[in-house]
Amino acid sequence: MAEARxxxxxxxxxxxxILRATEELLARHRPDQISMEQIAAAAGVGKGTVFHRFGSRMGLMVELMRERAYALEGAVTTGPPxxxxxxxxEExxxxxxxxIVDVVGRNKGLLAALGHAATAAPRPAREQGEHRDEAGGEHPLHRFWHGHISALxxxxxxDLDGELLAHIxxxxxxxxxxxxLLERGETSRLAASLRAVAAGVLAAPASGDPPGTSA
Amino acid sequence: MAEARxxxxxxxxxxxxILRATEELLARHRPDQISMEQIAAAAGVGKGTVFHRFGSRMGLMVELMRERAYALEGAVTTGPPxxxxxxxxEExxxxxxxxIVDVVGRNKGLLAALGHAATAAPRPAREQGEHRDEAGGEHPLHRFWHGHISALxxxxxxDLDGELLAHIxxxxxxxxxxxxLLERGETSRLAASLRAVAAGVLAAPASGDPPGTSA
DNA sequence: GGATAAAGTGGACCGTAGGTCAAGTTGGAC
DNA sequence: GTCCAACTTGACCTACGGTCCACTTTATCC
Structure with a gap:
């Protein structure tokens, strides 16, 4: 992992x-209003540099998000209870x-941008074929979050479907x-409801699906 | 409401x-791979016609979704228990x-397209300003669904935050x-977990948020 | 069976955005 | 000081959503 060069x-x-400029723009404008060219200009570099460093819009956004969520990951794996x-x-x-609500709350714009990037990103320019593999965007952050929740x-x-419940x-x-909602600052309201949901799930009686539903 | 003309x-x-062609394409390709021009071509009309009829990509997708979910809306408002x-x-x-899981399951592509349209849609061409009002996309379908769940x-x-829980x-x-997941056909798996979540929420003890969280 | 106006149509056209690339610049190891 | 690989750049390419308007079709009215 130690880079030789x-x-x-x-x-x-x-x-x-570039990262800084992106943060800055993200804080002031709606994510889909921000073009890569603007970012480059704001960072004082050429557009080519941005793409050279980050590969694509998606890459840039993921990198930024990774940076932001790094602390949380540390706190979870090695921090105190x-x-x-x-x-x-359950605790x-x-x-x-x-x-997570906190991180997301402080990064709504970025989250939205990630979503946007996921859909708008991969136009292979020349050579566009059908062979886009199943794995959509799924930034690594999400991976970690999902894994953790799922495990807990x-x-x-x-007896529950932790995998799926974590996705939900x-x-x-x-x-x-x-x-x-987060944009309107109702962080604690969301946190409370999420807790309620989680608590409800953990406390639920042994799952038995009543009959009569889809195949 | 009766149109004179x-x-x-x-x-x-x-x-x-056009609607048919869109369905067809949606069934065979990833939604963000489908351009309006393709749709027009597949329908055997000019691109202008598509936009004339549906206004925008978003409009087309919403229309299609409305068509699909119409039956469900009827069943809910006037159908049998x-x-x-x-x-x-609770029942x-x-x-x-x-x-809903069923409808969504049979329309994943469309759903994704709606999402895509929501972010990619409203480029006002000439005259682009900052004045994009708060209300994002929020297709009417979602409105109805949310209202119903929230009410139930x-x-x-x-005592619970039904509004928010419905959004969740x-x-x-x-x-x-x-x-x-739905794409892989695991409809009933999702339905089961969703039921579990909903049951848990409805059965949860009176909500008291433990202290110590964000403002 | 025309005449006529409203509705509908099509496709060239526009602006913009993500992404590429080849030529030039620069950091830093020796 | 020399040299090369890493880095930078911005013009350029392609594609897309959306607009426009000259032209065609439909339906109505006499």
Whole structure:
């Protein structure tokens, strides 16, 4: 993992400038109003540089998000309870949900941009074929979050579909209406309801699907 | 509501052709791979006609979705229980969630397209300013769904934040990973977990948010 | 069976955005 | 000081959503 050729000084400077400029623009404008060219201009570099460093719009956004969520990941894997290891699963889950709401709340624009990038990104220019593989966008952040939630749920309730429930929990935070709520600052309201949902799920009686539904 | 000038025969024919063609394409390709021009070509009309009839990509998608979900809306407002009025709220909620999962499952592509359209749509061409009002896309379908779920939750548990919970429930179905699940045909798996979530929420103890969270 | 006006149609056209590339510049190891 | 690989750049390419308007079709009215 130690890069033999670390990164040239100017490259590092530009990378940071681009990241900074993106943050700045994201804070002031709707994400789909921000073009890569604007970002380049704001960072004081050429458009080519942006693409050279980050590959695509999606790449840039993912990088930014990774940077932002880095602390949370650390707190979860090596920090003190209840976020970190040590506390019982349900407490960790609650704490983690709170933390995620917090991160998402402070990064709604970026989240939206990620969503936007996911759909708008991969135009291979020349050579566009059918062979776009199944795995859509799924930024690594999401991976970690999902894995963690999923593990916590399963730890407490192995009888439930933790995998899916984690997707449901996470998905709900990323939906447009909820993001809009966050934009209006109702962070704690969301956190409370999410807790309620999670608590309800963990406390639910052994799952038995009543009959009469789809195949 | 009765249109004095109903719609010319050729217009009606083309409208249907366009809708049909869109369905067809949606069934075979990823939604963001489908351009309006392709749709027009597949329908055997000019691009201008498509825009004339539906206004924008978003308009077309919404129309298609409306068509698809029309039956469900009818079943809910005037049909027999448990979907229609008459059954107790929790039963109606469960039935409705099942129904939505079903509709969404049979229209994942379209759903994704709606999302895509929502972000990619409104480029005012000339005259682009900052004045994009708060209300994002929010197709009417979603409105109805949300209202219904929200009402059912509130009916049963006025102490909970039905509004938000409805958004959470709905949002979860629209997230990418869940959509992908549906694409793999795991409809009943999703329905089961959604039921579990809803049941948990309705059964949850009176909400008291434990202290210590964000402002 | 025309005449006529409203409705509908099509496709060239526009602006913009993401992404590419080949030629030039620069950092830094020796 | 030399040299090469990494880096930078901005003109350029392609594609898309959406607009426009000259032209065709439909339906109505006499």
């Amino acid at each position: 670390p990164e040239r000084a100017d490259a590092a400077r530009n990378r940071r400038a 209840p976020l970190g290891p040590g506390a019982p699963p 960790r889950l609650m704490a983690f949900l709170d933390a 749920i399963t730890a407490r309730r192995p 929990l996470l998905g709900s935070i990323q939906s447009e209406p909820v993001l809009r | 109903p719609e010319r025969a050729d217009a009606a024919r083309n409208r249907r052709a 448990p979907l229609g009025p008459g059954a107790p709220p 109606r909620l469960m039935a409705f969630l099942d129904a 939750i509130t009916a049963r548990r006025p 429930l709905l949002g979860s179905i629209q997230s990418e990973p869940v959509l992908r």
